[in-house]
Amino acid sequence: MRVRAAAIAVGVVVASAAVPSPADGAERDRGYAAQIRRASYGVPHITASDFAGLGFGVGYVQAEDNLCVIAEKVVTVSGERSRWFGAAGPDDANVRSDLFHRKAIDERVAERLLEGRRDGVRSPSGDVRDQVRGFVAGYNHYLRRVGVQGLTDPACRGKAWVRPLTEIDVWRTSWASMVRAGQRAVLDGIVAAAPPAAATQERQAPDAAAVVAALDGAGSGIGSNAYGLGEQATTDGSGMVLANPHFPWQGAERFYRMHLKVPGRYDVEGAALIGDPIIEIGHNRTIAWSHTVSTARRFVWNRLALVPGDPTSYYVDGVPEKMRARTVTVQTGGGPVSRTFYDTRYGPVAVVPGTFDWTPATAYAITDVNATNNRAFDGWLRMGQATDVRQLKAVLDRYQFLPWVNVIAADSRGEALYGDHSVVPRVTDAVAAACIPAPFQPLYASSGQAVLDGSRSDCALGTDPGAAVPGILGPANLPVRFRDDYVTNSNDSHWLANPDAPLEGYPRILGNERAQRSMRTRLGLDQIEQRLAGTDGLPGKGFTTTRLWQVMFGNRVHGAELVRDDLVALCRRQPVATASNGATVDLTAACEVLARFDLRADLDSRGAHLFTEFALAGGIRFADTFDVTDPVHTPRLLNTQDPRVRTALADAVQRLAGIPLDARWGDIHTDARGGLRIPIHGGRGEAGVFNVITNPLVPGAGYPQVVHGSSFVMAVELGRHGPSGRQILTYSQSTNPNSPWYADQTRLYSRKGWDTIKYTEAQIAADPNLRTYRVVQRGR
Numbered sequence: 001m002r003v004r005a006a007a008i009a010v011g012v013v014v015a016s017a018a019v020p021s022p023a024d025g026a027e028r029d030r031g032y033a034a035q036i037r038r039a040s041y042g043v044p045h046i047t048a049s050d051f052a053g054l055g056f057g058v059g060y061v062q063a064e065d066n067l068c069v070i071a072e073k074v075v076t077v078s079g080e081r082s083r084w085f086g087a088a089g090p091d092d093a094n095v096r097s098d099l100f101h102r103k104a105i106d107e108r109v110a111e112r113l114l115e116g117r118r119d120g121v122r123s124p125s126g127d128v129r130d131q132v133r134g135f136v137a138g139y140n141h142y143l144r145r146v147g148v149q150g151l152t153d154p155a156c157r158g159k160a161w162v163r164p165l166t167e168i169d170v171w172r173t174s175w176a177s178m179v180r181a182g183q184r185a186v187l188d189g190i191v192a193a194a195p196p197a198a199a200t201q202e203r204q205a206p207d208a209a210a211v212v213a214a215l216d217g218a219g220s221g222i223g224s225n226a227y228g229l230g231e232q233a234t235t236d237g238s239g240m241v242l243a244n245p246h247f248p249w250q251g252a253e254r255f256y257r258m259h260l261k262v263p264g265r266y267d268v269e270g271a272a273l274i275g276d277p278i279i280e281i282g283h284n285r286t287i288a289w290s291h292t293v294s295t296a297r298r299f300v301w302n303r304l305a306l307v308p309g310d311p312t313s314y315y316v317d318g319v320p321e322k323m324r325a326r327t328v329t330v331q332t333g334g335g336p337v338s339r340t341f342y343d344t345r346y347g348p349v350a351v352v353p354g355t356f357d358w359t360p361a362t363a364y365a366i367t368d369v370n371a372t373n374n375r376a377f378d379g380w381l382r383m384g385q386a387t388d389v390r391q392l393k394a395v396l397d398r399y400q401f402l403p404w405v406n407v408i409a410a411d412s413r414g415e416a417l418y419g420d421h422s423v424v425p426r427v428t429d430a431v432a433a434a435c436i437p438a439p440f441q442p443l444y445a446s447s448g449q450a451v452l453d454g455s456r457s458d459c460a461l462g463t464d465p466g467a468a469v470p471g472i473l474g475p476a477n478l479p480v481r482f483r484d485d486y487v488t489n490s491n492d493s494h495w496l497a498n499p500d501a502p503l504e505g506y507p508r509i510l511g512n513e514r515a516q517r518s519m520r521t522r523l524g525l526d527q528i529e530q531r532l533a534g535t536d537g538l539p540g541k542g543f544t545t546t547r548l549w550q551v552m553f554g555n556r557v558h559g560a561e562l563v564r565d566d567l568v569a570l571c572r573r574q575p576v577a578t579a580s581n582g583a584t585v586d587l588t589a590a591c592e593v594l595a596r597f598d599l600r601a602d603l604d605s606r607g608a609h610l611f612t613e614f615a616l617a618g619g620i621r622f623a624d625t626f627d628v629t630d631p632v633h634t635p636r637l638l639n640t641q642d643p644r645v646r647t648a649l650a651d652a653v654q655r656l657a658g659i660p661l662d663a664r665w666g667d668i669h670t671d672a673r674g675g676l677r678i679p680i681h682g683g684r685g686e687a688g689v690f691n692v693i694t695n696p697l698v699p700g701a702g703y704p705q706v707v708h709g710s711s712f713v714m715a716v717e718l719g720r721h722g723p724s725g726r727q728i729l730t731y732s733q734s735t736n737p738n739s740p741w742y743a744d745q746t747r748l749y750s751r752k753g754w755d756t757i758k759y760t761e762a763q764i765a766a767d768p769n770l771r772t773y774r775v776v777q778r779g780r
Contacts, residue, residue, distance in 0.1 A: 031779030032056035042741030055134025063142035068156035082332035113374035120378030153736035182368030189350035224292035231414025239410030243290030268384035291405035295511035302454030375401035400468035412718035418487035435459035519688030523558035545725035558688030563638035585650035601683030603666030619648030658700035668702030673743035726754035
């Protein structure tokens with residue numbers, strides 16, 4: 001049924017709840033207004049005459065749909081999780097988080113990032129400040145309309161921790177996002193750091209292996225796939241982009257779909273993280289882009305030579321410098337908790353037991369180059385105003401704002417772009433050779449994690465020619481590739497964005513080169529190769545948005561494609577194996593299920609869970625080696641002589657006790673929405689699935705709750721008549737179980753459905769569920 005509602009006013013409030021600064025008072029007096037057109041699935045199309053009004057509309061609709069998520073984010077960055085959500089003791093995770101964020105508040109980190117010339121590089125521009133100011137006013141406008149007691153979301157209805165926002169709240173959440181792969185990655189180590197004489201109590205510190213071995217962001221369940229398709233890869237010669245970020249399905253890092261427009265200045269459809277006022281992945285009329293988590297490091301360690309007898313002083317060029325000590329106190333239900341933090345010219349001191357210890361002779365401080373990144377909102381705003389990938393590259397060069405992601409893009413002229421143009425510490429090959437002490441050179445070579453000699457001022461990060469700010473690699477040292485066929489990334493390094501033109505010779509801190517790729521990367525490349533050759537079983541050659549959607553949700557399990565036949569032959573020859581716990585396991589039934597497995601993670605697939613658990617147990621072990629001349633297809637042979645292969649299959653059978661080995665994937669792989677269990681297709685990246693869905697096994701029950709995976713998916717073509725294509729937000733638009741948009745897109749995803757791109761006025765007007773209203777707040 002087609003439903004159209006006339007434009008209605010939803011209320012007028014005279015003043016903003018945000019506390020104005022004298023400099024901004026005149027702007028606030030002008031008030032705010034935005035038109036909101038809610039299309040199918042609750043997606044808002046917001047139009048305003050200026051960026052303040054646009055932000056107002058965004059803040060209002062995000063509060064309508066996800067106020068509790070935003071409010072909890074503000075509790076976190078205000079250092080108040082222990083106060084409102086409790087703490088089991090002085091070393092509880094909430095306490096550690098509060099201490100970290102309280103330190104940033106006491107140091108006025110966010111406030112200092114707003115100082116300086118408002119050019120979008122030195123500090124945020126007027127347009128972005130207006131948008132943030134409007135966002136705060138819109139959120140507060142909605143909260144005043146309904147009141148805390150009138151909220152319909154039980155997660156925060158009537159809760160004392162829900163309060164009006166201030167602008168500084170938004171800037172604090174932005175800063176926290178910038179440092180998620182830097183200071184937040186070693187948050188526990190910063191909180192736990194104490195000089196040897198003071199380390200009298202046990203403090204929670206990060207695991208050394210997790211810090212040293214994990215790729216930035218990977219440990220927190222962040223990843224992505226993206227394709228940028230040029231004229232040689234699409235059927236009509238237009239550019240095309242596949243966006244497929246893999247992000248958490250719950251909590252503060254969910255995406256939110258929206259279309260934002262200031263006529264003549266900005267017109268972008270896509271998605272942003274909840275609580276952010278600007279599109280971060282999306283498209284305008286002639287260009288589209290996505291992001292994938294980059295392998296580049298975001299911080300460096302600085303080894304400090306301590307002054308004998310004074311572990312809080314260190315030498316630089318032979319001259320002692322005193323660390324800056326700051327004691328921070330947070331409130332918990334059990335009383336106040338205090339910790340003393342130590343900072344150096346390089347940044348905070350941090351510890352990782354067994355690797356980066358604070359001893360009487362040595363300590364380690366980290367330099368997080370995103371800790372001063374106040375450029376992101378401006379960068380995304382200007383990306384949305386670019387008209388082609390060459391202009392987009394100019395934006396990247398000027399702002400250098402992407403905190404921990406690659407960019408993959410294409411334009412209507414049929415040109416595609418890949419770039420790891422993220423914020424990366426300035427560790428060139430020359431700096432690495434001169435400034436990484438010999439004991440840490442192997443760590444750098446294997447992982448890209450740099451430990452610099454902090455006793456030498458000439459080993460500070462310095463300034464790269466052309467860099468937007470000091471301390472980071474400039475554009476000339478960052479990998480970029482323009483192509484008329486395709487570029488892609490699935491969270492491996494820059495090296496193989498296109499196998500016909502590898503990117504080589506870049507600093508190791510960016511990622512490895514000429515090294516084995518993940519099965520997901522290999523599958524992503526193989527899917528493109530097969531589609532261009534017309535050998536993937538789909539009609540024709542080349543990409544349309546229909547074919548791109550089918551490839552995206554083909555749910556191939558590449559690990560099984562490579563090793564299943566050899567695994568079945570092995571277990572048929574040797575049907576009894578010993579599990580890791582020493583138990584003897586009969587593999588006969590498992591072997592036959594795998595023999596019939598369709599090598600997909602579709603709802604009707606049987607055996608997907610068995611192969612998944614086999615892969616997670618470490619069963620995919622190759623007999624052949626990686627061949628740099630054939631990186632997409634090697635290695636590919638199962639090492640049937642390795643006893644760990646059969647042990648992994650035995651472990652998988654044991655883990656699946658109580659679940660039929662031939663169970664249908666959609667019957668046991670689900671997501672809970674209220675009283676519903678929605679079948680979910682897709683699977684684990686460890687098994688080589690492109691459409692990643694991370695859904696932990698509950699013994700005897702299956703996989704009942706998705707925690708991470710495909711989130712905002714967009715297949716957009718930039719054609720002659722404007723953008724067109726398909727999109728979906730897999731976990732739906734709202735976290736509120738009483739919202740009509742709580743599960744609708746999740747059910748749509750379950751059947752591989754889609755919402756259409758709605759960018760032009762004709763596309764928006766054709767939506768059968770369009771509802772229009774206007775939000776207004778008059779100035780004083």
